Amino acid sequence: MVEVQINKTVLELIQGDITEQGTDAIVNAANAALQLGGGVAGAIRRKGGPKIQEECNKIGGTFVGGAVITTGGNLKARYVIHAVGPRWGEGNEDEKLRNATLNSLKVADQNGLKSISFPAISTGIFGFPVKRASEIMLKTTIEYLKGKTGLQKVAFVLFDTDTLKVFKDTLEKMKI
Numbered sequence: 001m002v003e004v005q006i007n008k009t010v011l012e013l014i015q016g017d018i019t020e021q022g023t024d025a026i027v028n029a030a031n032a033a034l035q036l037g038g039g040v041a042g043a044i045r046r047k048g049g050p051k052i053q054e055e056c057n058k059i060g061g062t063f064v065g066g067a068v069i070t071t072g073g074n075l076k077a078r079y080v081i082h083a084v085g086p087r088w089g090e091g092n093e094d095e096k097l098r099n100a101t102l103n104s105l106k107v108a109d110q111n112g113l114k115s116i117s118f119p120a121i122s123t124g125i126f127g128f129p130v131k132r133a134s135e136i137m138l139k140t141t142i143e144y145l146k147g148k149t150g151l152q153k154v155a156f157v158l159f160d161t162d163t164l165k166v167f168k169d170t171l172e173k174m175k176i
């Protein structure tokens, strides 16, 4: 586990399953249609129950780079923030991943949440390179936390040791 402080917020890197996190919200690596498929979304669907997909269907969808909120169903987290990352190769991927991260943080603040957990958005089924994703997601989050926010904790929950190591190395290079 790695922890750094950015103003009033703790930024944490941990290895684990995002669906087990007790933060106010967990972020889903979603698609623009808000249809919960495999990877993180599949785990959320299985553990959270059908209510989350039903709420997504009511919302209908969002743009790539966007983020919407539903309740957390049967999950420990009270909310799921569905962030739509880019598919690698579709164009403008860096900006879209930055927006997906930034919009998730904004949605958390708009809903008065104190803590949020992120997966490595787009780096599974969507094929975004992990190192590049770690640089974009961490830089965007750190910049955001230097501004006005009520968030007390932002966790990056990485599924395997390799991904955790990449995020750790990126954070170290940022010399916080």
Ligand code: AR6
Pocket: 016, 017, 018, 019, 029, 030, 031, 035, 036, 037, 038, 039, 040, 041, 042, 043, 085, 119, 120, 121, 122, 123, 124, 125, 126, 127, 128, 157, 158, 159, 163
């Ligand atoms: N906890 C934490 N990280 C996880 C978990 C978990 N339970 N499961 C997978 N990961 P992905 P994407 C990691 O594929 O690339 C779905 O079909 C995984 O190792 O979940 O944005 C959606 O419905 C990888 O590093 O998301 C979309 O259509 C990261 O989480 C599409 O896949 C993201 O992998 C989204 O693809």
